[in-house]
Amino acid sequence: MEHASRILLWGTADTGKPRTRIMLSALREKCDVVGEALFLVWGGIDDKSQVKGAFGALGVFLKFLIAYPVLIFRYLTAPKHDIVFVAYLGALDVIxxxxxxxxxxxxxxWDAFLSLYDTVVEDRQLARRTGVFAKIVHGFEKLACVAADRIILDTKAHADYFAQTFRLAPEKLDVVWVGAEAQFFNARAKERSGKFNVLFYGQFIPLHGIEHIVDAARRCDDRDIEWTIIGKGQESEKIKQKIDRxxxxxxxxxxxxxxxxxxxMIADADLCLGVFGNSDKAGRVIPNKVFQIIAAGAPLVTRDGPGARELFATPPANVWLVEPGSADAILSAVLKAKNSNYAVSGSPYDGVREKIAPGAIASSAVSAVEKTIAKDAVNASSIKSGAENPMHAKETGAS
Known part of the structure; x- marks a missing residue:
């Protein structure tokens, strides 16, 4: 056991997300976890926005209705502990x-990971920014931020967003990169050959900019290039109609x-695609797929932005950062990649891989959690006195 703090894992952890699995695994391996009280209400639901209709919403509501009495009882009877770790998607859990x-x-x-308000209102635009529902979501998430003693985000850009949007003291926030699950994502031999294969996989949500990928594929005159697009989600019907036409x-x-x-699939691809959405959130994130692609050693095209620059201050030879929301920029990068002599494996990701290795991510996660009871930790009710005070978080990905 490497650390003295006694930690309890608690809540409705969304273990369908690699982020949650990686964080929980790191704490189990490296910390004194005295108990676990988890009630997995999100099993089988990959995209929360796709819970539709009265029956779908009622099903989720009933799960929560059952979960919290059970979780509260298990918490009150749990062994003595110093820190309660609440995994993503835990805003209600924290409250x-x-x-x-x-x-x-x-x-x-609390591993907030990213902002619920930003996702629902700003990025996916499921509610009007000036509407009542948007204000409720904002107030709800701010209350969760007040309740938590320490909050973990996935990038410095997201930490800055939380500090400014919810008026939080920057010292209350920490950063742990997402990383990739090493048991799945590693360099593999290519099993598929022939055409130059460009791969995208992920949920069809605005952040990913699927329509721009589709438009880039349509404008591609090089028939030696084959585009493989895997996914479904909020924008599935819009994309389907676009392709049918x-x-x-x-x-x-x-x-x-x-x-x-x-x-x-990544190993068989000659080039993998990241995210290309126009939203501020799309610029702040480093999505799961980017870490997975790097871990697999595959070449990458993704949008430029503050999040990407945290990982790639200077992009390596097999990474192309492009302007967001531009099919032409995506296609130009794809053609450059096809005609370049980058190395698919070996040295291009040296230095980056070390920063996102499982050991580095685990050490970063443990450090962030342990700071919850550090002498300089900010009290849960600590709120910034002014709205403008960007967080200057250290780069915790390289431990």
């Missing part, structure tokens, strides 16, 4: 837990594949 954690004298560390001869669309099959 429910708040009085009980105070009762037991424990601190709350004007089919693309050199592209194939696959609804979904098993997670365990993704590593070989």
């Amino acid at each position: 429910i837990l708040w009085p009980f954690a105070r009762l037991r004298g424990a601190k709350i560390c 004007d089919p693309i001869a050199n592209a194939r669309f696959i609804d979904w594949i098993d997670y365990s099959d993704l590593p070989q």
